[in-house]
Amino acid sequence: MPENPYLLLTPGPLSTTKRVKAAMLRDWCTWDKDYNDLVQDIRAKLVQLATKRPDSYTSVLLQGSGTYCVESVIGSVIPQAGKLAVLVNGAYGQRIVQMANLLGIETVVLDFGETEPANPHHLDEVLTADSSITHVAMVHGETTTGMLNPLEAIAGTVKRHGKVLIVDAMSTFGGIELDVRELGIDFLISSCNKCIQGVPGFGFVIAVKEKLEQCKGIARSLSLDLVDQWDSMERYNGKWRFTSPTHVVHAFHEALLELQDEGGVKARQLRYETNQRMLVRGMERLGFQTLLPARYHSPIITSFFFPESPSFTFERFYNEMKEEGFVLYPGKITAADTFRIGNIGDVHAADMERLIEAVARRRFWL
Numbered sequence: 001m002p003e004n005p006y007l008l009l010t011p012g013p014l015s016t017t018k019r020v021k022a023a024m025l026r027d028w029c030t031w032d033k034d035y036n037d038l039v040q041d042i043r044a045k046l047v048q049l050a051t052k053r054p055d056s057y058t059s060v061l062l063q064g065s066g067t068y069c070v071e072s073v074i075g076s077v078i079p080q081a082g083k084l085a086v087l088v089n090g091a092y093g094q095r096i097v098q099m100a101n102l103l104g105i106e107t108v109v110l111d112f113g114e115t116e117p118a119n120p121h122h123l124d125e126v127l128t129a130d131s132s133i134t135h136v137a138m139v140h141g142e143t144t145t146g147m148l149n150p151l152e153a154i155a156g157t158v159k160r161h162g163k164v165l166i167v168d169a170m171s172t173f174g175g176i177e178l179d180v181r182e183l184g185i186d187f188l189i190s191s192c193n194k195c196i197q198g199v200p201g202f203g204f205v206i207a208v209k210e211k212l213e214q215c216k217g218i219a220r221s222l223s224l225d226l227v228d229q230w231d232s233m234e235r236y237n238g239k240w241r242f243t244s245p246t247h248v249v250h251a252f253h254e255a256l257l258e259l260q261d262e263g264g265v266k267a268r269q270l271r272y273e274t275n276q277r278m279l280v281r282g283m284e285r286l287g288f289q290t291l292l293p294a295r296y297h298s299p300i301i302t303s304f305f306f307p308e309s310p311s312f313t314f315e316r317f318y319n320e321m322k323e324e325g326f327v328l329y330p331g332k333i334t335a336a337d338t339f340r341i342g343n344i345g346d347v348h349a350a351d352m353e354r355l356i357e358a359v360a361r362r363r364f365w366l
């Protein structure tokens with residue numbers, strides 16, 4: 001297998017291990033028992049990752065990137081007469097609003113700006129004032145900035161008001177410990193190329209079985225019909241409705257085994273936290289400042305302000321770091337010039353050390 005010329009310090013697709021990639025070096029048929037059993041094993045493992053008491057939960061896999069899964073949930077679980085409150089503090093929250101608008105779903109937007117966490121008290125006021133809201137959607141880790149939204153407090157508020165909770169946990173599931181049942185999450189969405197460290201190709205939804213069943217007939221799209229996809233997987237023992245990304249599915253199964261071998265989500269979270277801490281300390285030592293204060297931060301990806309120097313350009317920084325063997329990520333916020341460095345994937349403390357040394361070597365803007 002050829003060596004990678006660089007390490008991806010992006011929020012997905014990300015650097016994966018040889019073990020995961022090796023699972024893709026052959027071809028599989030999609031209709032036989034072996035493949036369907038593998039799919040069923042993945043589905044069961046996902047629910048087990050999501051909660052210690054998995055009996056009332058189920059999972060659905062869906063072709064496409066994470067966005068397809070989010071859109072599948074928004075379009076399949078909110079009825080015509082429903083009303084969705086969306087907590088927004090970045091591009092991914094905004095994307096949910098856009099989906100709901102396109103689908104003609106009545107929406108209330110709670111916008112917290114790009115650098116403040118979603119506020120459960122504000123949500124409480126909105127839910128108290130407007131009892132016609134039926135569903136609440138939020139992003140757990142807002143990859144736009146690296147913000148970790150206060151999931152527990154928000155989930156508590158949503159449950160107190162008896163609403164359905166939809167969580168985009170795309171960039172956190174498998175990398176940050178959580179329990180959907182303890183939190184009261186009804187629909188959680190993630191994808192195979194983030195913290196579980198698979199390759200891109202499909203996403204998945206973890207749902208309260210009973211709530212998902214109740215959504216039959218709501219879908220506004222055939223290919224994104226979450227209930228129909230689930231029904232096929234349940235009825236035909238792991239069968240996808242349309243062509244599935246077989247290589248990606250096998251790689252993902254390997255990635256789940258690898259996560260288990262690493263020691264589970266807790267061990268992975270510790271590795272990510274160590275990576276992120278080393279990254280921030282090292283960059284601060286070299287004069288960089290983070291966009292967010294440490295208390296708002298996820299251990300997934302970090303936004304840094306451009307250094308205050310007329311000779312700094314992201315393009316040159318990006319190219320020089322790529323030569324050094326690291327691929328960085330542009331910023332995504334509107335209010336300031338930033339870039340982002342992710343630390344998830346097959347990325348370890350030694351990589352963070354090498355990165356900081358490389359940045360120190362290449363400080364062309366000084």
Ligand SMILES: *Cc1c(COP(=O)(O)O)cnc(C)c1O
Nearest residue numbers: 065066067092141143168170171
């Ligand atoms: C990656 C990501 C998504 C999905 O993006 P895709 O490009 O469709 O994979 C959605 N929400 C968040 C928070 C993400 O980080």
